[in-house]
Amino acid sequence: MKISGYLGFSLIDYPGIPSFVIFTQxxxxxxxxxxxxxxxxxxxxxxxxxxxxxxxxxxxxxLIKGVVxxxxxxxxxxxxxxxLFKLKKRRLLVKLDTNGSNPKMLVxxxxxxxxxxxxxxxxxxxxxxxxxxxxxERETSKYLKNIFESLRILKENNVRFEIRTTVVPEIVEEEDxxxxxxxxxxxxxxxxxxxxxxxxxxxxxKNKNPYPNELLxxxxxxxxxxxx
Numbered sequence: 001m002k003i004s005g006y007l008g009f010s011l012i013d014y015p016g017i018p019s020f021v022i023f024t025q026x027x028x029x030x031x032x033x034x035x036x037x038x039x040x041x042x043x044x045x046x047x048x049x050x051x052x053x054x055x056x057x058x059x060x061x062x063l064i065k066g067v068v069x070x071x072x073x074x075x076x077x078x079x080x081x082x083x084l085f086k087l088k089k090r091r092l093l094v095k096l097d098t099n100g101s102n103p104k105m106l107v108x109x110x111x112x113x114x115x116x117x118x119x120x121x122x123x124x125x126x127x128x129x130x131x132x133x134x135x136x137e138r139e140t141s142k143y144l145k146n147i148f149e150s151l152r153i154l155k156e157n158n159v160r161f162e163i164r165t166t167v168v169p170e171i172v173e174e175e176d177x178x179x180x181x182x183x184x185x186x187x188x189x190x191x192x193x194x195x196x197x198x199x200x201x202x203x204x205x206k207n208k209n210p211y212p213n214e215l216l217x218x219x220x221x222x223x224x225x226x227x228x
Contacts (some may be wrong), residue, residue: 001083002026002046003053004039004072009063012228014095014117019066020057027073028143029099030134031123032202033168033195039072040201050083057090066093066116075102084114095119099133100150101143107153118154118161119191122147124172125179132171134201151184164191164228167216169208174219181223190225192216 005023007013013021026042027034034040057067067087074080075098087094095117098106109115123132130140154161163184165172181190195210211219213227220227 001050001077001079002044002072003048003050004044004046006048006053006056008056008060010068013068013070014066014093017066017093017095018064019068019093019095020060020064021068021070022053023070024072024074024077026076027071027099028076028101029073030201031132032134032200033166033171033197033205033208034201035196035199036072037199037201042076050086054086057087057092061090064092066095068095068097070097073099073101075105080105081109081112081114084109085112088114093117097121098150099123100147103146103149103153106150107157110153110157110159115159118159119164120147120150120154120161122151122163122165122180122184124165124168125176126183128171128176132168155185155188162189162191164193166193166195167211167219168195168205169211174222177219177223177225181225186224190223192220192223192225192227194227 002025003022004025007021010019010021013019025039025044025046027040084094093116096115097119100120130137197206197208200206216227
């Protein structure tokens with residue numbers, strides 16, 4: 001596993017569960033508003049070994065009940081299943097944050113009972129998706145097929161999950177959120193996240209002001225979602 005960061009204790013990354021957060025290195029998207037741009041490159045090596053991270057987890061076993069694997073995009077890591085197995089042997093709950101682009105890996109780790117919770121991104125409405133992930137329309141079209149397949153996998157398997165959208169000005173507007181809700185279905189747990197502009201991949205988005213909280217609350221009410 002390429003691991004380039006960790007957070008020893010969190011009360012917000014896994015709903016209701018005190019957790020240890022792991023940031024994997026490498027992502028296949030180039031979201032211009034990305035809040036962890038240093039984790040995008042797939043050429044970089046991880047800064048921390050698995051052994052070190054597991055030792056840090058073991059040191060905190062009295063404080064944590066779960067582990068969150070985020071990124072980057074964790075499903076790009078070929079040895080993700082074996083690492084998750086080590087976490088489950090420790091009787092820890094495991095949450096995965098994913099962009100949904102690798103349904104083959106997703107279904108493997110779900111079927112192997114290595115996950116307890118999945119948070120999958122749905123960036124914006126379909127016509128704007130290429131802008132949200134910073135890729136060509138042709139590349140985006142291929143990834144969208146995978147994202148819809150990942151959504152189907154989550155719906156059809158016995159794993160807790162949520163779909164989430166970072167509400168970025170211009171990339172995500174009210175009509176986009178309404179369209180996403182129609183796409184994912186009325187009964188799917190849907191979470192809206194505020195955009196943060198203190199650190200972004202594109203300088204352009206560093207200059208965009210986040211939506212005010214009152215507007216985000218209105219959007220969440222409109223799409224029957226939760227603001228986190």
